[in-house]
Amino acid sequence: MNFDDKVPIYYQIKNYLYHKIITGTLAPGAKLPSVRQLAIDVTANVNTVQRALAEMITEKIIISQRGKGNFVTEDIDSIKHLKKALVTKQLSLSYKQLHALNLTDDEILAELKDYMKNRSGEHE
Amino acid sequence: MNFDDKVPIYYQIKNYLYHKIITGTLAPGAKLPSVRQLAIDVTANVNTVQRALAEMITEKIIISQRGKGNFVTEDIDSIKHLKKALVTKQLSLSYKQLHALNLTDDEILAELKDYMKNRSGEHE
DNA sequence: TATAGTGTACTAATGAACTATAACAATAGA
DNA sequence: TCTATTGTTATAGTTCATTAGTACACTATA
Numbered sequence: 001m002n003f004d005d006k007v008p009i010y011y012q013i014k015n016y017l018y019h020k021i022i023t024g025t026l027a028p029g030a031k032l033p034s035v036r037q038l039a040i041d042v043t044a045n046v047n048t049v050q051r052a053l054a055e056m057i058t059e060k061i062i063i064s065q066r067g068k069g070n071f072v073t074e075d076i077d078s079i080k081h082l083k084k085a086l087v088t089k090q091l092s093l094s095y096k097q098l099h100a101l102n103l104t105d106d107e108i109l110a111e112l113k114d115y116m117k118n119r120s121g122e123h124e
Numbered sequence: 125m126n127f128d129d130k131v132p133i134y135y136q137i138k139n140y141l142y143h144k145i146i147t148g149t150l151a152p153g154a155k156l157p158s159v160r161q162l163a164i165d166v167t168a169n170v171n172t173v174q175r176a177l178a179e180m181i182t183e184k185i186i187i188s189q190r191g192k193g194n195f196v197t198e199d200i201d202s203i204k205h206l207k208k209a210l211v212t213k214q215l216s217l218s219y220k221q222l223h224a225l226n227l228t229d230d231e232i233l234a235e236l237k238d239y240m241k242n243r244s245g246e247h248e
Numbered sequence: 249t250a251t252a253g254t255g256t257a258c259t260a261a262t263g264a265a266c267t268a269t270a271a272c273a274a275t276a277g278a
Numbered sequence: 279t280c281t282a283t284t285g286t287t288a289t290a291g292t293t294c295a296t297t298a299g300t301a302c303a304c305t306a307t308a
Contacts, residue, residue: 006131008265023226034284045267050286066285067275083225091239094218101207102147105240112236115215116229132295158254169297174256190255191304 001042009044013052016042021061021072022083032062032070125166133168137176140166145185145196146207156186156194 001016003009020026032038035053039046053070056062061082063071073079098108125140127133144150156162159177163170177194180186185206187195197203222232 006135008130010265011130019224023224035286036284047268047287048266051265053285064285065275066273067283069284086225087222087227087235088239090218090221091236094214095236095239095243097214098211100143100147101210103211108240109233109236111211112215112219112233115212115219116232119219134295159256160254171257171298172296175295177255188255189305191253191306193254 001044010048010051010055013038013042013044013049014055017052017056018061018082018086021079022086026072028072028076028079029074030072032072034069125168134172134175134179137162137166137168137173138179141176141180142185142206142210145203146210150196152196152200152203153198154196156196158193 001012003012017026017032026032033041035046035049039049042049053062053064057064057070060075060078061073063073065071095108098111103111125136127136141150141156150156157165159170159173163173166173177186177188181188181194184199184202185197187197189195219232222235227235
């Protein structure tokens with residue numbers, strides 16, 4: 001996995017799993033790969049994976065069953081809330097950054113549209 | 125200074141100074157506070173500040189003169205480029221994140237407008 | 249010339265994240 | 279019951295960011 005060396009790996013693994021859950025790649029109630037397999041998948045250590053999972057278990061996004069495996073919560077509401085929280089957090093972060101660079105709301109919107117436009121040619 | 129404990133302090137100091145330079149709070153050619161004063165300002169160690177500055181000196185955004193002080197470059201073009209780079213990087217980052225959460229371009233724009241609208245009531 | 253203020257460099261110590269490795273606990277199935 | 283698979287926990291060692299403290303190099307000025 002491609003890690004940003006400015007952010008803790010366990011934190012990036014958490015986000016990686018968040019995205020899988022929110023997009024439905026990991027459906028509600030679905031079983032996650034074993035911690036050992038996950039460690040291989042993301043090229044990290046079991047302990048590091050476990051640290052990410054531990055936090056998600058505390059948040060009740062993941063339910064852990066010793067001997068069986070880790071499972072995505074079946075509480076669809078909490079997944080929806082998670083998505084909303086992530087979206088808002090991201091928007092807030094970008095907005096603050098761009099605003100701090102002296103861009104007005106309109107300029108931010110214009111820049112974003114421009115970015116999307118230029119990007120539409122280069123779908124990978 | 126309010127640091128995000130998920131990102132190295134020296135990196136956040138760099139961004140802090142980038143913003144001052146781009147918004148003109150630190151004008152082209154202006155003298156920066158001394159490293160010791162900066163350390164006090166941002167509540168960090170001199171070495172940490174120096175590490176941030178060292179990178180900016182390498183990038184030629186800051187010109188260092190031993191015994192005199194550190195100065196913002198007078199090359200306005202490179203400041204403009206810096207701003208453009210920061211804006212694009214931020215947009216790219218958010219876009220990828222939100223896109224990965226399965227939001228379409230239109231939804232991203234809608235969410236952003238919504239965010240700005242809700243925010244316009246609570247100017248701090 | 250002496251002194252204060254500037255950037256720069258170095259050492260040593262601390263703490264956090266990460267890794268390799270191993271062991272333990274619970275479950276499922278042959 | 280034995281074995282494989284799962285989650286969980288622990289130890290020890292490495293690397294890196296950060297800090298405190300000290301010292302050195304250069305500049306301006308009284």
